Amino acid sequence: MKNSGKLIMLFTAFTVLIFLYSCNKNEDVSKNKIAITSTDDYLKIADAFSLAAEEEITTDDESLKSASLSSCLTVTxxxxxxxxxxxxxxxLDYGTENCECFLGNMKRGMIHVxxxxxxxxxxxxxxxxxxxFYMNDNKMEGVKTILNTGLNDAGNLTFLKKVADAKLTNPDGLVMTWECEKTSEQIEGGETLLFAxxxxxxxxxxxxxxxxxxxxTMEITSALIYKNGCFYPLSGTIEIKTDGENSQTINYGEGECDKLITVTTDGVTETVEL
Structure with a gap:
């Protein structure tokens, strides 16, 4: 009976040790897990749903007719x-096979406006x-709405832009989702009907x-300034906060039309070309 009791105690102690080792091992694996999502992925999903080219194409010009605008795109x-x-x-029909469009983006499928x-x-x-619809082999889903909210107190034209139920599914089947609400204010060029x-x-x-x-979450902490003819913001900052990770600050610079940004994470800043 004494030997039996000792065996039970030893078995219990061994089980506890295995449990504790397993927990510590899982914690170590969790700590050492490399995140898949990069800074570029956060910027990519926001840029994908900007749809600047599609918005400009679908103007209300009475002279615009259904036409093939390029080898990539047919507008009906x-x-x-x-x-x-x-x-x-x-x-907007980009066809069933990838076709190279503005900035080298590969598009296929249809967009309805x-x-x-x-x-x-x-x-x-x-x-x-x-x-x-796919851009660079990432399937895009969701709804974007753009509401003209009239002139603000400064007399500038404003729009409320929302993206709902959006997601990008990459070729590996990994999904990234996106919801946003932004206000756009026309701070120059409102006196003319020119886009330039x-x-x-x-x-x-x-x-x-x-x-x-x-x-x-992604929050614009300093207004992003866009000038027609420059695809990326001239200036402004974005803060990205992700559960379990250090926050990142994206800085678009001081007014130059270029592809350079700085990314600051945990006090370390690096320059990145988009």
Whole structure:
């Protein structure tokens, strides 16, 4: 009986040691796990849903007809059954195979755009959706809306831009989600109908779940300044916070139209080319 008791005690102690070792090992693995999601992935999902080219193509110019604008893109304007000009709707068809577009992006699939009224009229709303659409082999899903919110106290034209239920699915099947709400204010160029002299100030924030399954937020902490003709912001800062990771600060510089940003993480700053 005494020997039996000793064996039980030894077995119990051994089980506890194995349990503790297993816990410590799992903790070490968790600590040493390398995150899949990079700074570029955060910027990529925000840039993907900017859709600047698609917004510019779907203007309300009465002279624009359905046409093949390039080897990549066919634009179809859907006429209203009642013959009224508004609302307007377009289908942008990039085909079924990858085709190189602006900035070297490879696109395929379709984008649908609906515009309720002339884009400069207060209350007009543009809605953008996707149908089997891929950019750089990442499948894009979600809905983007752009609401003209009229002139602000400074007399500048403003828009409320929202992205809902958005996600990018990469070729490996990994998914990154995105929701955001931003305000765009036209701070220069409002006196003309030309796009070339437009300068915009953008504020707002977004959130989602990254490729590692962790929640994150992206907040514009200093307004992003965009000038027509320059794809990237001239200046401004974004703070990215991810569960279980150090925050990152993205700085677009002091007004130069270039591809350079600085990324600061845990006090260490590096320059990155987009």
């Amino acid at each position: 304007i859907h006429e209203n059954e009642n013959g009224e000009f508004w609302p307007r709707s377009w289908t 609906n515009l309720s009224d002339w884009w400069r009229n207060e209350g007009s709303e543009r809605q953008i959706t996707f149908e089997d 002299d437009d300068v915009w100030s953008v504020t707002g924030s977004g959130s989602g779940v990254n490729l590692d399954g962790n929640s994150y």
